[in-house]
Amino acid sequence: MTVETLRVLIVDDEPGMRQGASRVLSRHAQTLPDLDVEVRFAVETAADAAEALARLTAAPWDLLLLDYKLPDRTGLEVLDEIRTRGIDVVTVMVTAYASLEVAVSATKNGAFDFLAKPFTPDELKTVVEKAARTVLAHRRALALAEEKRQVRFQFIRVLAHELKAPLGVVDSYLRMVQDRALGDELAAYDRPVERALVRIDGMRRMIVDLLDLTRLESGQKRRDLATVDVVEEARSGLEGVTAAAADRGIALELHAPATLPMQADRGELGIIFNNLLTNAVKYNRDGGRVDLTVRPAGDGGVELEVRDTGVGMAPADVARLFGEFVRIKNEKTKGIEGSGLGLSIMRKLAELYGGSVAVASEPDVGTTFTVTLAAAPQGTEP
């Protein structure tokens, strides 16, 4: 259980009230088991509106116990001022003149709650507990937003790095040509030019992947749901990697029923098959094989399994495989190009179908990816 301390300002012109409420709250520790938090209170006091506003402006506060009738201004006027100055504090209005009218206008002016004088220590605690919950919920929302912001920054930093590296390479190759660094034979520049084109192509693929991922995350990708034959999509996915597989003597085999219809977006299925199959070919050994199995899973869903005979992965690599831009770098994978975004995209797509991606791998034996898609896609556009 974590301890969180709330800063409380008690504003009242009666010294007895200030001291009494202050003593109760200072000694009070409010446990909120559902939030796994113990709340304590750091209490300070002010005797009039001017002092209260000065303190509210000088430092951040979580909770304000504000007396309605102050010598210089009314509590409502103070509330007004708090709103005008954009001060972020949860306010409980305290008054001896407990009229409905005052309560309503206090609430309208941004007060969170209302406490009638005289009140017992328990009444004070009850009101403060309610307010504390609001403060904590607010704090957590802020912390979550900040965490998301940091994840975003980290993503952009890595992305910048991933795009800057090939740019530097292309730049250096072009300078070699510009400076005739390899002599006057034109043929000597064939390889630098070819490599520059390969790296530019890699950057283009990364940008395409990035746009896919951004559309998926923002939920703006238009989904075109229809009855699709998953087996047909599997065949067309295999066709897409046939040439690359043939180059390296890798056998491709489909194990599937004649047809297997499901509600899906064809483009999404295409991306899933393409990612699964290109990985299975890229990370395979020459003369290896790729087995694609498509089978029905309970309740009209499907299971897609791609088994390769490739380099495989150590458990530590499997654990970090789904991170964005993560590419497993070792002796066996050197020279293999990729954005490191394919699996992130695949997993987000599977989630759109209420599905999941599982991976099992053994070094030097191979890797099996299993994608499960449920029948009724979620997040359907109206």
Place this chain on the structure above:
Amino acid sequence: MTAGHEHDYAGRTALVVDDDPDVLEQIRLFLERLGFRVLAGESQAEGEALVDGAVPDLCIFDLMMENNDSGFVLSHRMKKKSPQTPVILVTGVAHETGYTFDAATAEMRRWVKADAVLDKDIRFEQLAAEIARLVQQ
């Protein structure tokens, strides 16, 4: 790549390790034009084997390969074996992480175990200047 330095370092050996095959190729071509014989490795593992098998006149190591500190590891291994062999670390890390280090002071050189640190966007004139400073012609 500036011309005019050809064969200045004839008979010298350089060890270059970088997991980007194109960066490795570019540095190799550049060093060969300066007259170096070049030993090239594409990973920390390959680099470790090369470090153990040679005493080169110059080392250029990429910092982040299989591990985030691959270049440090290679550097340390080289300096332990042959403290006088100059090591240049190439890194893209400083800009992306805001984490900065260099080899400007003796203290930093001891810590990073390298004689110079260059940004990953290699400026070959700058590399030539560092080599001129660190390797006797």
